[in-house]
Amino acid sequence: MCVRLAVFVAVAAGVCPAVVVQGEEPQVLDKHFRLQQVAAAPDLVTPIGLTFDGRGRLLVIESHTHFPPKDYQGPKSDRIRLLEDKNGDGQIDRFHTFHEGLTAAMSLRAGPDNWIYVATRSRIFRLRDTDGDDTADEEFVLARLETPGQYPHNGLGGLALDGQGNLYFGLGENLGADYSLIGADGTTYRGGGEGGNVYRIGLDGTGLTRIATGFWNPFGMCVDPAGRLFAVGNDPDSQPPCRLVQVAMAGDYGFQFRYGRSGRHPLQAWNGELPGTLPMVAGTGEAPSAVIPYAGALWTGSWGDHRVERFRLAPRGASWTSTLETVVQGDENFRPVDFAEGPDGSLYFTDWVDRSYPVHGKGRLWRLSKTEAKPGAEPADAWPGKTKAELQAAKMMSEPDMAALASDDPFLRQAVVAGLVRQPKLLQQIEGLALPDPRQRIGYLQAVRWQAEEQQTPPAKFTSLLQKALQDPSAEVRLMAVRWIADHSLVAMRGEVEGLLKAGPMTPALFQAVLGALEWLDEAKSGLPRNGEYTHYLEKFLADEKRAPALRVMALRLLPAEHAAVSVPELKKLLDNGSPELRRAAVRLLALSDDPxxxxxxxxxxxxASADEALRADAVFGLGRTADTASELLQQLAREDSAAGREAAIAVRLARREPLQAETKPAPEETDRWLELLADPGDAEAGWRVFFDSRRGGCVNCHRYQGQGSDVGPDLTEVGKRLTPQRLLESILQPSREVAPLFVPWVLATDDGKVRAGLSQGVTADGKSERFIGVDGKPFVLLLESIEVRKPSPLSIMPQGLEKALTLEDLRNLKALFAPAP
Structure with missing residues (x-):
């Protein structure tokens, strides 16, 4: 064990928790806190939500209806238990049933006037005890959910009060089933298929309002001391991590259940990738069920990764960002669910204990309290107040400024959208699609769509607006219109959507979105099952010689490697008879193929010698890409004074394992000097070969470019549009300086004594294993019970010291490859 821990320390670069052996108590990894179990089965079983009432007593939901096995001996309904420490010894010694008769109870929060607010799958209601016998005797229903959906924990849940007379709650993706959500005053929202939503309602059940959409399941929410609303929710099957998000009014967080569970459909976003969608604050561990402001940070529990997590907030425009810290790490029998701060300043949380979804008669309650520490040693508890950017955003919600819609800050833009939604007359006066900046036009479309959905206006009434948006010069605006059309199944506009494939220049994102929309609209029209699969459209598109060559190239790149259309014989046909663009794409696919x-x-x-010089160079690259020895042909070609000759010389050097010629290079941190060194223009064609050469930079091991590569890191096809040249260079030279939430790797110590590092790709369908992609870009799978320690790495999975494996010319060429198109 000592040897394994030493290795773990080295891999985690100094960030090392104690190794947790199965069966041991959870380990606290921050010296400022201590952990104590205060209740357990049989006194308290399968606990979920909890809250403290006005007298400082704990109320805990005890679940008995969450998939009960046939032989289950517990109560037939869920109940709310009242817990007290009567003798002051730190242990709960009184257990009393406050309320029972519930089904699929999820969340609890205490409110004013002794009301306790409760969420079950199908109801939001409040309870209180009016006669002092510690049993609820008054009930009032604020909202109810009518739906055929019955899965226990993807309905209503995630309660949060704002202290201003409002209650926020979530509705999960409901497996895409149709639903009606009805407030006590009759206000009704209807939907189905759009994913999870966040709502607000008055404490008297009036004023039901949809706040945000695009979640998988916003199961946990909180309002922080500054009035910000945060939520945590689970991730789709193939798009980890789970998310901590700041919930913005009228915000769209990108997930649409209608396009499948994977989260990878081109009309789904997870971190603000699509126009009009918002990014996360940070990635969390698997299955977070609650979020709470405590001790100067946001805290969550990861049910699937057996830990309590902390997120210290750092400003990012009008929102925030953070990095996960593990405070408590347990073994597979540690399953934290909900949190509440007690009157003593401690953090209490429930523990489901077992990985089994069906109720099982186990359970624990924990108290995490601050230790006695020397003055100044405790973590700062001061909560961040409103930033200047947040104050500006708040002003935009009451006085929307169209100029701010062109901001680089998505949350400032979102504030303007929310302001426009609040002022319908102002929105009607705006010629939104005549605004000069594409982001302004996107924001205008967001506001119009949100308002239309709130007013339940038939989508077909916006046909003329969408037709005009589909003709916009910006691909981002056109993509926004395509999403609206597909989301509302506007089958009558299918022709206009397909017409985009015959129009002007198109980005890969728009191309995929159009094909995804066509698949969706065609199946909506035919009534066939929808599966989000559009490979057959790509195949037909590639075969259609009347299509623009550039778009046929996009289709070719998107086809899976095992598809018959990208076999060597078919690619040879394109080489013999295709356009120059298709011939070039075919050679590159052959160069990346492993087919002998x-x-x-x-x-x-x-x-x-008569072929295009860049095409020849790509072919030479393909010949040498996996060569262990320098072939006679490569050596012969290396004598040429041409692009193909230079590529052959590189292949010969790599095959012989010869070192690079010495070059003077600055330290990675000296960005200005690097910018000067790399100021000369590079060769984008040569940059492509650097990108896909796993023996040089190895970019292909982690990234995609124009449809090829790996999904370990972000797609770099349009990275030049997202990052400045300086920031792009810093991401290459200093990859750990800033790691996006989606790409934080884990360091894993397993019970076989090994330490691995990789990006989680989610739990397998049977719930027993977890899929990862390693630093070499190769997948691996670990049994969940074999993982003794997991820790987010402070280091990027992207290798350090890439500049040592690349020449200055290589770096210039990569810079040219990533530069945005003029």
């Missing part, structure tokens, strides 16, 4: 038949085709192209 490719070598003869590539050799033929490499020696063809």
């Amino acid at each position: 038949q490719r070598m003869a085709v590539l050799a033929e192209q490499a020696v063809d």
